[in-house]
Amino acid sequence: MDSTTAIAIASIVTAGLTIGIGCLAPALGEGKAVSTALTSLAQQPDASATITRTLFVGLAMIESLAIYSFVVSMILIFANPFWKFVIAHAGVK
Amino acid sequence: MNLTSDQWIFWQHGFFKLNETIVTTWGIMLLMVVGAMLVTRNLSTGGKISRWQSALEIIVTTMQGQIKEVGLPEPRKYLSFLGTLFVFVAICALCTVIPGYKPPTGSLSTTTALALSVFIAVPLFGIKEQGFGGYLKTYTQPTLIMLPFNIISELSRTLALAVRLFGNMMSGVMIVGILLTITPFLFPIVMTVLGLLTGMVQAYIFTILAGVYIAAATQIPKRNATKQPASKPNS
Numbered sequence: 615m616d617s618t619t620a621i622a623i624a625s626i627v628t629a630g631l632t633i634g635i636g637c638l639a640p641a642l643g644e645g646k647a648v649s650t651a652l653t654s655l656a657q658q659p660d661a662s663a664t665i666t667r668t669l670f671v672g673l674a675m676i677e678s679l680a681i682y683s684f685v686v687s688m689i690l691i692f693a694n695p696f697w698k699f700v701i702a703h704a705g706v707k
Numbered sequence: 708m709n710l711t712s713d714q715w716i717f718w719q720h721g722f723f724k725l726n727e728t729i730v731t732t733w734g735i736m737l738l739m740v741v742g743a744m745l746v747t748r749n750l751s752t753g754g755k756i757s758r759w760q761s762a763l764e765i766i767v768t769t770m771q772g773q774i775k776e777v778g779l780p781e782p783r784k785y786l787s788f789l790g791t792l793f794v795f796v797a798i799c800a801l802c803t804v805i806p807g808y809k810p811p812t813g814s815l816s817t818t819t820a821l822a823l824s825v826f827i828a829v830p831l832f833g834i835k836e837q838g839f840g841g842y843l844k845t846y847t848q849p850t851l852i853m854l855p856f857n858i859i860s861e862l863s864r865t866l867a868l869a870v871r872l873f874g875n876m877m878s879g880v881m882i883v884g885i886l887l888t889i890t891p892f893l894f895p896i897v898m899t900v901l902g903l904l905t906g907m908v909q910a911y912i913f914t915i916l917a918g919v920y921i922a923a924a925t926q927i928p929k930r931n932a933t934k935q936p937a938s939k940p941n942s
Contacts, residue, residue: 663776664776667773667776667777667915670908670911670912670915671912671915671916671919674871674908674909674912674916677871677875678867678870678871678874681870681871681874681875681878682870682874684874684878685870685873685874685877688877688878688881
């Protein structure tokens with residue numbers, strides 16, 4: 615197996631693993647956050663404005679973790695620096 | 708497939724490149740400025756106001772209320788900065804309904820510029836409000852041990868602001884692009900609608916986070932005084 619194939623395999627597998635595992639934990643976290651917010655909304659409908667705003671900001675914080683893994687997997691697939699290096703290197707030879 | 712809209716270059720002269728992102732940003736700036744000028748051309752304080760003035764008033768009052776709720780008691784001071792951020796990011800997201808349009812916020816350079824402006828504006832507002840020494844003192848809150856962590860959080864939250872907006876907008880464009888090749892007609896439209904919603908939420912969150920950071924930098928910390936309305940989230 616030459617280095618091109620090795621890099622391709624590693625990139626694709628890692629991209630899938632990154633987005634798969636990287637979405638798992640934020641999904642659990644967001645589910646917990648939303649369920650807690652719904653409980654407190656049901657208990658205190660008067661505080662809905664504060665709860666909703668804090669929920670949105672918190673969700674954005676959690677979601678940015680999933681977004682990070684998405685960006686990393688996109689970079690691995692579409693803008694992989696190692697892949698570009700190998701291709702450029704092969705082109706020179 | 709292009710990851711960002713930076714790669715499509717219209718015109719290039721040496722170091723200076725005119726790519727799609729810049730052109731779209733200029734277009735949106737033109738749209739915003741001309742639109743605002745047209746709406747504010749004949750404002751009235753009477754009982755009968757025009758439709759557009761009413762829309763603009765709704766936007767301004769809602770933003771003032773939101774900024775006040777974040778913990779800034781005088782929203783007028785910060786409305787020009789935070790409001791511009793919100794309106795720009797929101798219009799960037801809303802224009803996705805135009806075919807062939809790629810949001811400039813889907814490029815890391817635009818979002819980095821926006822995040823850097825927040826990064827610079829927070830100390831400026833803080834110094835204006837509390838003086839230079841008073842602002843520097845907020846870095847040693849609650850204890851001096853927290854000084855390096857406060858500096859790290861200052862940098863990391865700027866990175867987080869930039870990457871969050873970039874990732875969200877870029878993922879919307881990319882999902883629609885991928886779906887167009889798999890299920891051509893109906894499903895991409897649904898995802899575009901979802902992308903509109905995500906874009907508005909991201910605009911709101913970007914503004915609110917910038918407001919929270921400014922609130923954390925401008926408020927003089929008082930022990931056992933009136934309760935602080937907003938805590939300082941670090942990410």
